[in-house]
Amino acid sequence: MGAVVLVARLVLAGVRRRRAQAVMLVLAVAVATATMASGLSLRGVSDALYERTRAATAGPDVVVLSGESGPAVTRALASLADDPDVVAHHGPYRVVHAGLTARGRTSNVVVHGFGEKPGAVNRPLVTSGRWVRPGGAVLERGFAAALGAGVGDRVAIGGRSYPVVGIAVAAATSVYPWGAQIGPGGGPVDYSGLAWMTRSDARDLASSRDLPVTTAVDLKLRDPAATGAFREAHRELPLVAHFHSWQFTAEQDMAILRNSLPILVVGSWLLSFLAVTGVAALAAGRAVEQTRRAGLLKAVGAGPGLIAVVLLTEYLALALAGDVLGLVVARLAAPLIASPTASRIGEAAGPGGVTVAAATALAVAVAVLSALRPTLRALRTATVTALGATARQPRHRPWLAAWSALLPAPLLLGLRLTARRPGRAVLQACATATTVMGIVALLTLYAQPERGYGLDGSSVLPNLRGEHDRRLMLAVTVLLIVLAVVNTITFTWTTAMAARSNLAIARTLGATPGQVSAGLSAAQLLSSVPGAVVGVPLGTGLLSLFAAGNAADPPSSWLLGAVVATLVATAALTALPTRLAARRPVAQTLSAESA
Amino acid sequence: MNGPAAVVGVRGLAKHHGQGQSLVRAVDAVDLEVPRGQMLAVMGPSGCGKSTLLHLLGGLERPSGGEVWLGGRRVDTLSERALARLRRRSVGFVFQAFHLVEELSAAENVELPVLLAGGSRREARRRAGRLLERVGLTGRAGHLPSQLSGGQRQRVAVARAMVNDPLIVLADEPTGNLDTAATLEVLRIFEELRTAGQTLVMVTHDERVAATADRLISMRDGMFADDTYLAGSHGRGLGGLIGLDG
Numbered sequence: 001m002g003a004v005v006l007v008a009r010l011v012l013a014g015v016r017r018r019r020a021q022a023v024m025l026v027l028a029v030a031v032a033t034a035t036m037a038s039g040l041s042l043r044g045v046s047d048a049l050y051e052r053t054r055a056a057t058a059g060p061d062v063v064v065l066s067g068e069s070g071p072a073v074t075r076a077l078a079s080l081a082d083d084p085d086v087v088a089h090h091g092p093y094r095v096v097h098a099g100l101t102a103r104g105r106t107s108n109v110v111v112h113g114f115g116e117k118p119g120a121v122n123r124p125l126v127t128s129g130r131w132v133r134p135g136g137a138v139l140e141r142g143f144a145a146a147l148g149a150g151v152g153d154r155v156a157i158g159g160r161s162y163p164v165v166g167i168a169v170a171a172a173t174s175v176y177p178w179g180a181q182i183g184p185g186g187g188p189v190d191y192s193g194l195a196w197m198t199r200s201d202a203r204d205l206a207s208s209r210d211l212p213v214t215t216a217v218d219l220k221l222r223d224p225a226a227t228g229a230f231r232e233a234h235r236e237l238p239l240v241a242h243f244h245s246w247q248f249t250a251e252q253d254m255a256i257l258r259n260s261l262p263i264l265v266v267g268s269w270l271l272s273f274l275a276v277t278g279v280a281a282l283a284a285g286r287a288v289e290q291t292r293r294a295g296l297l298k299a300v301g302a303g304p305g306l307i308a309v310v311l312l313t314e315y316l317a318l319a320l321a322g323d324v325l326g327l328v329v330a331r332l333a334a335p336l337i338a339s340p341t342a343s344r345i346g347e348a349a350g351p352g353g354v355t356v357a358a359a360t361a362l363a364v365a366v367a368v369l370s371a372l373r374p375t376l377r378a379l380r381t382a383t384v385t386a387l388g389a390t391a392r393q394p395r396h397r398p399w400l401a402a403w404s405a406l407l408p409a410p411l412l413l414g415l416r417l418t419a420r421r422p423g424r425a426v427l428q429a430c431a432t433a434t435t436v437m438g439i440v441a442l443l444t445l446y447a448q449p450e451r452g453y454g455l456d457g458s459s460v461l462p463n464l465r466g467e468h469d470r471r472l473m474l475a476v477t478v479l480l481i482v483l484a485v486v487n488t489i490t491f492t493w494t495t496a497m498a499a500r501s502n503l504a505i506a507r508t509l510g511a512t513p514g515q516v517s518a519g520l521s522a523a524q525l526l527s528s529v530p531g532a533v534v535g536v537p538l539g540t541g542l543l544s545l546f547a548a549g550n551a552a553d554p555p556s557s558w559l560l561g562a563v564v565a566t567l568v569a570t571a572a573l574t575a576l577p578t579r580l581a582a583r584r585p586v587a588q589t590l591s592a593e594s595a
Numbered sequence: 596m597n598g599p600a601a602v603v604g605v606r607g608l609a610k611h612h613g614q615g616q617s618l619v620r621a622v623d624a625v626d627l628e629v630p631r632g633q634m635l636a637v638m639g640p641s642g643c644g645k646s647t648l649l650h651l652l653g654g655l656e657r658p659s660g661g662e663v664w665l666g667g668r669r670v671d672t673l674s675e676r677a678l679a680r681l682r683r684r685s686v687g688f689v690f691q692a693f694h695l696v697e698e699l700s701a702a703e704n705v706e707l708p709v710l711l712a713g714g715s716r717r718e719a720r721r722r723a724g725r726l727l728e729r730v731g732l733t734g735r736a737g738h739l740p741s742q743l744s745g746g747q748r749q750r751v752a753v754a755r756a757m758v759n760d761p762l763i764v765l766a767d768e769p770t771g772n773l774d775t776a777a778t779l780e781v782l783r784i785f786e787e788l789r790t791a792g793q794t795l796v797m798v799t800h801d802e803r804v805a806a807t808a809d810r811l812i813s814m815r816d817g818m819f820a821d822d823t824y825l826a827g828s829h830g831r832g833l834g835g836l837i838g839l840d841g
Contacts, residue, residue, distance in 0.1 A: 394698040396739050401703045405716040412710060420698060505694045508655060509708040509755070510683025512676040583675075587650040590694060 003306070010297075010310045011317060021282045022318050024486060028275030029322025029366050030329065031479050032268050033359040037330035038337050039264025040355040042257050045338035050171060050250040052346025058123045059171030060090065060218035062227050063249075064234075065242045067186025069094065069213040076239050077217040084222075085230055090119040091217035093199065096206045097184050098158035100193060102149040105460040107453060108192040109143070109157060110180040112216075113202025122172045122218040124196060125345065129166030132198050136165030142176030142343030143193030146453060146461050157195065158209040168196065172218055174252035175343035177453045177464065182242050184212030191453040191461075256340055259469045262546040263441075264337075267476035270434050272366055274483040277431045278490055279315075279370040281424060285494030287374060294378030295385070304379045311375045312368070319367035323360050327351055330359075340468040394420040409515045413506065414522025417499050428491045428524060429531035431484055432566065436535025437542060438480040439562045440554070442473045444543050447554035485573055492524050492574045496581030503581065504589040513582040520578035521571055528570045532563045601664075602762050602794040603652055604628040608661035610647050610817075621647040623817035624661065629763070632792045634785065636805035639814035645798040646767050648814070652796060653686045653765045654678040666762050683712040687756025691768035693748045695740040701751045702727060702736035708759050719758075726754035730784055746777025753784050757793075764788065766797040770804050782807055 015022045053059065064080055066073045074092045081089040093113050100109035114124075114132060124131075124138070129151035132138050137157065139149060144167050149155060153164045173179050179194030197205065206213045221230055227245030234243070283290070294307050302310075331350045351359070397419055404415040418425045450466045452459030496503070503516050511519075536559050543551075610622040621644040629635050637645045650656040651663060654670055663671040666685055670678065682688075687708075695704045702723045709719035727736050730750040740748050749769060756764050766785075770778040782804065788795060789809070797808065805811050806825065813821040 393741070396698050396700065398700065398703075398737075401699055402716070405706065405710050405719060409711050409713070416698075501694070502696050505696060506707070506711065507679065508653070508682065508688045508694070509711055510679050510681075510759075511711050512679035514676060515679075515711070585656065587647075587655040590690065590692075591646075 007306070007310055007313055011314045014293075014310070014314045015318065018282075018286065021279065021286070024282060024490075025275070025279050025315065025318045025367075025370065026322040026325065028271075028278055028483060028486075029319045029363045030325035031483065032271040032275050032366065033323045033326030033363050034329040034333070035264050035271055035326075035476060035479065036268030036362055037327050037351045037355050037359045038333055039261050039268060040358055041330060041334055041351045042261055042264070042338050043254060044352050044355070045334045046253050046257060047250055049339055049344035049346050050253050053125075053169055053344045054171035054246060056345060057125045057170050057172075058121050058220075059246060059249075060121050061221040061224045061246050062219045062230060063122075063172050063181065063216055063244045064219065065095070065182045065186075065214060065216045065244065066239050067182055067184060067214050067242075068239065069215045073215045073239055076237055077215055077241070080217060080219060080234060080237075083230070083233070085226065085233075086219050087222050088120040088220040089217060090121040092215050093217070094202045094206060095180075095214045095216050096158070096202050097180065097192075097212040097214070098205065098209070099455055100147075100155055100157045100195065102147045102153060102155040102164075105147055106455040106458070107143075107147070107177075107461050108180065108190050108455060109195050110192050111137075111157060111195045111197050111202050111205060113199040114196050116198055119218075121220045122170060124168035124170040126166045126168045127345070129164070131166055131168070132196050132201075133165060134198050134201060135162065136197075137162040137201075138166040138168050138196040139164055140173075140176060140179060140194035140196075140343060141167050141169045142341035143179065143195070145342040146176060146193070146464065155195075158205050158211050160205060160208070162197070162201075169343060169345055170194070171246070171249065174249055175256060175341045177461075178252060178255065181216075181244055182214060184214060186214075186240055186242065190457075191451070253344070256465045256468065257338065258465070259546070260337065260472055263469060263472045263476060266542065266546070267438070267473075267480070268362065270438055271476070271479055271483060272362055273434050274431055274480060274487060275366050276369045277427045277434075278483060278487040279366070280373065281427055281487065281490050281494055283370060283374050284421075284424060285490075285497060287377060290374045291378055291381050295381065295383050298383040307378055308375050311378060312371050315367040315371035316364065319363040319370075320360070323363035326363075327356060327359055330355075337472065340464050409511060410518035410522050413503075413511065413515065413519025414526055417495060417502075417519060417523035418526045420499060420502075421495065424491060424495065425523075425527040428488075428527035429534075431487045431491075432528040432531030432570070433535035433538055435480050435484040436532050436562060436566055437539035438473075438477040439566070440536055440539030440559065441543055442470070442477045443554040443558045443562060444540070444547070444551070445470050445473050447552050447558070449552060485569075488524060488528075488570055488573045489577055491527075492520060492577040493581070495523055496520050496577060500581070500584065500589050504584070504586045507586045508590070513579075516582040517575070517578040520581060521574040524570055524574045525567060528567055532566045535566075536563060601628040602631050602633075602666060603796070604664040605652070606662045606664075608648075608651060608663060609659045610644070610651055610656065611659040620644075620817040622651060622658075625817075625819050627812070627819070629794060629796060631794055632789070633810060634789045634795045634808045635797065635810045635812065636808035637796065637798045637812045637814060638800060638802070638805045639820075641800070643814045644817040645814050649765050649767050649796065649798050652763075653688060654682060655688075683708060684759055685762040687759070687761040687764040689749070689752050689756050689764060689766035689769045691771035693740065693745075693752045693772070695748060695751060695755075697740050700737050700739055701732060701743065701747075701754075704740070704751055705755045705758050708755060712759055722758050723754070726758050727751075729757075729787075730754045731780075744777065745773050746780045749773060749777065749781050750784060753781065753788075757788070763794045763796060766795065768798055768800070770799065770801060778804065 077092040096111040098109055151164055154161050177191035180189040180192035183189040231243040297307050400419050404412045450463045451457035452463050453461035605627045607624050609624050612619040639645045651658050658671050705723035706719035727733050799805050811823045812819050
């Protein structure tokens, strides 16, 4: 018990002493775990929303569709309701394929001819307005949202004008824009919205304009899980029929999230890497203090085990706090991320057990990787040495001194500063490469040609999946950039602090504050240049693992611009810390170093 | 102020820290002129302001009041950049703690001021070689500071201070970290510098070291308590002067 209290006390003291590092670790881990948890939760949230919609709308277990219409088709589909495994049904009903124009935007639409009174199966849930009445149309909510249409608006369907009397959701079809499950004649479908009319209105619409009509019937089975067996039992229908099970429709809902999973999960890996590099840079900047503290603990009798426990617990506690924060953020963001259309209803459930476990494993990995080096250093250093620990002596590199002597003073200082701590320079390069990878991915998404959801692929209705992918990638990239900004400032400041003595000496020898400041910026840029350059092929390579085979590459000018912008931003970000470092009083620094 | 023969001069120079009850007058309205070629020692107890005075003369600290003139130019009003440029060409510093760049060899340390001043690598190498020869460290040019004794490190620091031919060398307790033999080595170099006409201001708390100077100022509580011109120190051997000749 006493040991637990001691560890807790030491951990709290450590956190208090290194508040900036603690806050950075918590936030960096929170960002990484929130992203990962959001990615891993997508399927669960999507399934939950579908289930909720299905329950609220008496969604069918199977929708059987025929590309044809007419009495024979209707009879064949109606015969399915006689199967003893079918406990309820709705239809057969007409599905009219037309064009719909609202607010100047035209899209494909499928119009389902429904009764004015809801049936036992497939009862669309009206979310605003009222259900169909003669002369009025109801729009599916996801479709209406994309059109910007609401109750009271007028829409033209097949050239005829209808008032929108209601907005509704249903689980019998996939989310917008996959309202048409099959095309006319059973052929392929284009992006389509869904609308409902009365049966007679749908018949009149189809006949007046000679529009293509298909037929569908909704079935409720005795055993909802036995959709496959039902389909197998009806292979001999006297027509070409398409059996769409509720499982199939639920799976189809994920189509709009197809790219979201890799964006979020791979994004979380990149964010985790930046978290580790940032915290490691801060920890390296405090290595001497950490080692002295370990020496002090050893001197008063603490064993290596206790010291390791204290250091690891400190990092683990902070990482787990970040993990909890990240999971809460993921829970709050889930509806936005997992439901880009308004076609489903319900609250998204929180991350599941597997997601929580994966996010926590990520947080623990970040903590252990960040804590490993300071812990090992503290354990390996003898007590007396640790008590008097000073910064590790940089190596003498004669070739570098000779070569840098050819350069102007700021570059000379920058190169020598970089060479003092090559490990830190490698971390900075890796962090820059990671950020550029995110930017390359974002640019690549923007470079993809895509069909809009309007008529014939018109972009009057935007491609929701593409927009959603870009929004997510933008969010991940912004988070990467934010962490990279914090890291760059941290790297610059720790470099300046580690070299404060040398920089003060340079000042006494006549280096101007501007030269010192430029030297510090140059040190960061010298690390960032290879990172930015390598980040482009790495980002392209990473994307190729997930992108479609025919994915377009972004123009070279975009990639070059990204590299240049990254380097300019790095230079700008280093300006403030380097100026502050360059203005430290020289006499005070030298006196402190002499003491 | 700062007549043609004076390299450095100050008038009413003051440096205060804090305010109100906690006001500390590190340097309190002192006047001083150091003629060309003079070796001036400043003595006093710890905290009397002698190091602060040195920092003010070299432009490492800004005065709270008064004027500082160097080479006929008022420097206390200069920008940081202008002060840095002035230090490059006109001031050489020697510190008690040596303040060498640990990852650079002796020669590379000495080359540094030349490179910072925009000199070529060849020029820096030539001047460093000459200075290291002058301080007797040609054979140690490639050694790191950690591979040198305290006296050798200080000689490297002196060479570095001299490499741009400064108007004045400011030495802050240059022998404070050295044993007697190393102290003698450094003082011999200072003696050579004085003979060559180099102006030198040295802060020390060691009376024997101060006795090697042309002039001795005693400081107390930020003010000059005494200003004495020492006669006869040049005629005697340094070792005898500081009691090392046996």
